[in-house]
Amino acid sequence: MKPPREGEVRLGYDPALDPQAGLHFVGVIRSDWAEGTAPKNLRLSREQGGGNARIEMKPEFAPALAGLKAGDWVMLLYWTGEARRDLLVQHPRHAEEPRGTFALRSPARPNPVALGCVRIEGIEGTTLRIDATDAFDGTPVVDIKPWIATVDAPAT
Template sequence: MFENREGERQLETDPATMPADAHLVFIGHIASPWTRREDCPKNMRAARETGRPATLTVDAPYREGLAGLEGVSHMAILTWLHHAPRHLIVQKPRHATEPKGVFALRSPVRPNPIGLHIVRLVGLDAESGRLDLEAIDVLDGTPVIDIKPYFASVDSVPDVVVERADR
């Protein structure tokens, strides 16, 4: 059972119980060393610091989509964080002093638990659909929604400002 912290608020209807409307398909899955939420790194920086690699396997019907990816050093991977609760709209992270709206947080607990991971691609076998990753911050078996090349020339934002003391 999921227990709310002080200041947290739930949605009236849990999105997990609502009818599907996006018709998303999973294109593959992640094999990672993390099998328990307690052990999984909280972000990509922490995942890289562990030195533990991961593998993304793209399902057969989508493998042709890997053509041209061999020249890419980094990718953005969108995942479906299938173990995350979806019912909170205001959360109070353990490290925060005040509750925050879900859209002001990077928490996996959100109406649509989509993960965004910027990863280093260290190996690619397009025929088998295997992508070797330097690291990733998801549980073993996490479904993959999409893969996109990371282009520093358009994706990096050098003048970003986040006015928060509890990042």
């Protein structure tokens, strides 16, 4: 395990070892990104062309795609399971001071679920082409949820 940076605080145990930590992945993200080449976030991914982003769903989940179409925005939840899970306070390289994990979008968190709002560019069988991802190729997909403006847009 990497040593903490100045100001970081670790949890006293590894949440990955908890027997309640079970999930069933519904697919996998395909992209041009790998460790060391992936952009830090979706904005940067879009600026770099999106990474040839696709979601390959498991065939048994094909019926769950009914109602989705090109142009739809969806919230993609994906599993960054190789990330650290023991940090309560982190010191990002871009920040002057440490911050609590829940105040960051870092993949290092007790439950390494990442969230991205992405646009479906097209659907071919069980593959969804999306506008961008910041995920490494092969990242497991936890869930896909539609972005619904009347529900998800913050009140102004």
